[in-house]
Amino acid sequence: MEFQPKILALVCTYCTYTAADMAGSARMQYPAGVRIIKYLCTGRIDIIHILKAFEAGADAVMVSGCETGSCHFLEGNLRARERVEYAQKLLEEAGLGGRLEMFEVAASDAPKWVAAVQEMTRRVEALGPNPLRRGRHLHAGAMEQLENMVQS
Amino acid sequence: MIIAERKPFAEIKAMVAPYKKILIIGCGTCVAVCLAGGEKEVGLLASQLKLALGLEDKRLEIGEITVERQCDLEFLRPLCDFTADYEAIVSMACGAGVQYLKQLCYLQPIFPGVNTSFIGVNNEAGFYTERCRACNHCYLGITGGICPVTMCPKGLLNGPCGGTVNGHCEVDPEKECAWSKIYHNLELEGSLDYMRRIVPLHSHDRRTSPGTVIHPAFKRRYGAHE
Numbered sequence: 001m002e003f004q005p006k007i008l009a010l011v012c013t014y015c016t017y018t019a020a021d022m023a024g025s026a027r028m029q030y031p032a033g034v035r036i037i038k039y040l041c042t043g044r045i046d047i048i049h050i051l052k053a054f055e056a057g058a059d060a061v062m063v064s065g066c067e068t069g070s071c072h073f074l075e076g077n078l079r080a081r082e083r084v085e086y087a088q089k090l091l092e093e094a095g096l097g098g099r100l101e102m103f104e105v106a107a108s109d110a111p112k113w114v115a116a117v118q119e120m121t122r123r124v125e126a127l128g129p130n131p132l133r134r135g136r137h138l139h140a141g142a143m144e145q146l147e148n149m150v151q152s
Numbered sequence: 153m154i155i156a157e158r159k160p161f162a163e164i165k166a167m168v169a170p171y172k173k174i175l176i177i178g179c180g181t182c183v184a185v186c187l188a189g190g191e192k193e194v195g196l197l198a199s200q201l202k203l204a205l206g207l208e209d210k211r212l213e214i215g216e217i218t219v220e221r222q223c224d225l226e227f228l229r230p231l232c233d234f235t236a237d238y239e240a241i242v243s244m245a246c247g248a249g250v251q252y253l254k255q256l257c258y259l260q261p262i263f264p265g266v267n268t269s270f271i272g273v274n275n276e277a278g279f280y281t282e283r284c285r286a287c288n289h290c291y292l293g294i295t296g297g298i299c300p301v302t303m304c305p306k307g308l309l310n311g312p313c314g315g316t317v318n319g320h321c322e323v324d325p326e327k328e329c330a331w332s333k334i335y336h337n338l339e340l341e342g343s344l345d346y347m348r349r350i351v352p353l354h355s356h357d358r359r360t361s362p363g364t365v366i367h368p369a370f371k372r373r374y375g376a377h378e
Contacts, residue, residue, distance in 0.1 A: 048192065048196060048199060051200065055206075090196065093200065094201075094203040094204040095208075131206075131207050132206045
């Protein structure tokens with residue numbers, strides 16, 4: 001079975017989530033491997049949330065908030081950017097560099113959201129699956145394996 | 153408070169490499185405020201180690217705990233039984249905390265997770281600067297609230313050196329000369345006559361290492377003599 005990247009998107013409810021919602025309403029097509037977690041503001045996102053996502057086997061994490069200057073809480077997105085940059089350094093040190101990125105998508109900018117997901121998917125396809133997911137992927141023989149496990 | 157910086161990840165990873173089960177102990181006071189060794193940083197280090205070692209297919213069981221202060225026996229004692237299950241300990245406290253912890257958990261190796269930097273202040277989140285060298289003789293009352301021992305790179309006690317250029321330091325031209333600031337502060341206070349006082353040689357003998365302080369009320373308890 002072809003590798004389908006699992007991407008976790010940590011997004012703010014005011015901008016990116018609205019854009020993603022609009023992309024859905026407009027029937028825009030984009031990779032289905034992205035799972036969205038909605039925050040009230042990206043300023044709430046803690047680095048540990050990102051690291052835990054990778055521990056759990058995410059292939060990539062994207063953080064997406066309002067555009068600079070338009071955060072509903074004034075500077076939540078700026079704080080998120082600082083944290084994301086630090087988290088990128090931590091991941092680089094741990095050997096998972098390149099799998100975390102921050103985006104800024106305005107509420108009305110559904111095409112930008114689609115482009116962001118496509119870019120992240122391309123990047124993960126090039127990097128390959130998160131090695132920590134080893135033994136935990138669902139591949140073609142997964143159903144058979146599960147049946148064997150149940151029977152044994 | 154005590155300011156510290158987390159050690160480089162590669163260094164910590166190399167220290168814990170031989171072990172299968174480690175405990176990371178955070179300190180909830182100074183190093184938590186300077187974002188180096190508090191509960192959150194313990195979580196980040198544990199997660200980072202799990203990711204890095206997971207990628208190398210190595211197994212490392214990591215326990216996480218944070219105590220209020222590692223420099224205080226009251227908070228360390230309850231840890232004693234808990235630590236016995238682990239092969240090694242990483243302490244995220246300042247140097248004092250690490251040593252005190254080692255005194256209790258003497259059977260396991262203890263590794264420092266941070267480098268202790270200085271006694272300083274929290275300017276803004278993530279930005280700390282040194283203010284005190286713990287020299288055991290405070291001059292702040294006659295120097296306009298600016299410590300010449302710490303803020304002057306040469307530690308001069310009786311006015312500026314000849315290297316002051318337009319109020320800036322010759323050692324680091326980006327920084328203001330401590331003695332210029334002292335002069336301005338004293339001028340504002342209306343106590344410029346302090347500038348004329350000659351401060352005797354700094355008594356370095358009062359700061360022999362390791363220092364000990366016994367509160368006067370406890371002299372009898374600890375058998376100290378005046």
